Amino acid sequence: MLQIGSNLANDVFDYLRGAESKERLGPLRVTQAGLLTPKEVQMGMWITFALAALVGTYLFIVAGWLILLIGLTAILAAIAYTGPISDKGLGDIFVFLYFGVAAVVGTYYVQALTTTPAAWWMSIPIGLLIVNILVVNNLRDIDVDKAANKITLAVRMGVSITRKEYVLLLAISYLILPILAWMSIIPTWTLAVWLSLPFAWKVTKIVLNESGRPLNAALAGTGKIALIYSLLFFVGIVLAVFF
Structure with missing residues (x-):
């Protein structure tokens, strides 16, 4: 729900600050397309955050103050993301966290x-893979964001370095696994994640060679990498229980 609320906030606040235009390269946004008014989208955003707060209250009762702290700061970060966070090139850090x-x-x-x-260590590759979704998104929008004075990390670094960032984060996500297995932090069976490497390379080639709207395929592909990676890691955990 926090993700939905963040997306709605991004949708409406980008529109209100003039960062959206008819030249938008990404998927349809309801405010920019005129399907909903800014007021309606903002209402949806607050309703979503309220529902997230209700769930967070239950988790707080179950697990204590740590979860409450995470939830409250996550809501604040989601609201601030479209403005000061992404404008200062800090989006990648907040997504990772x-x-x-x-x-x-x-x-x-x-x-x-x-x-x-193991939980702390495995948060690193998962976080980096999700950051790469943002990397592709910002790489695709680099010219549009620059024109709208939206200074993302990709705008600051440029196309070449942003592509290298994608490759670096992906490489760390896969190379960290054998190190953790060697240290006996995670089971060796979790190296099943490497079965997803051919697909990851296919998506990476799009990132390295395309720009603009064709990067939408890499955006979806990067999300699939994170999903497949996680599922294969889960399979490895299950196999380690029985073998």
């Missing part, structure tokens, strides 16, 4: 009421 560390470690903590080294 909340979709990597907070998501993985927080989920583990809610269920176990404790954390483990």
Whole structure:
């Protein structure tokens, strides 16, 4: 729900500040397309955050103050993302913290009421893979954002370095696994994640060779990489229980 609320905030606030135009390269946005008014989208945003707060209240009762702290700061970060966070090129850091560390470690903590080294370590590759979704998004929009004076990290670094950032984050996500397995932090079976490498390379070639609207395919593909990576890691955990 926080993700939905963040998307709605991004939708309406980008529109209000003039960062959206008919030249938009990404998927349809309801405010820019005139399907909903800014007031309606803002209402949806607040309703979504309110529902997230209700769920967070339950999790707070179950798991304590740590979850409440994560939830409240996540809501504030989601609202601020479109403005000061993304404009200062800090979006990548906040996505890593909340979709990597907070998501993985927080989920583990809610269920176990404790954390483990494996939970902390595995929040790194998951976070980096989710950051790469933002990297592709900002790479695609680099010219549009520059024209709208939206200074994302991609705008600051330029096309070439942003592409290298994508490759670096992807490489770390895969190379960290054998190191953690060698350190006995995660089971060796979790190296099943490497079965997704051919697909990851296919998506990476799009990132390295395309620009503009064709990068929408890489955007969707990067999301699939994160999903497949996570599912294969889960399969590895299950196999380690039985073998």
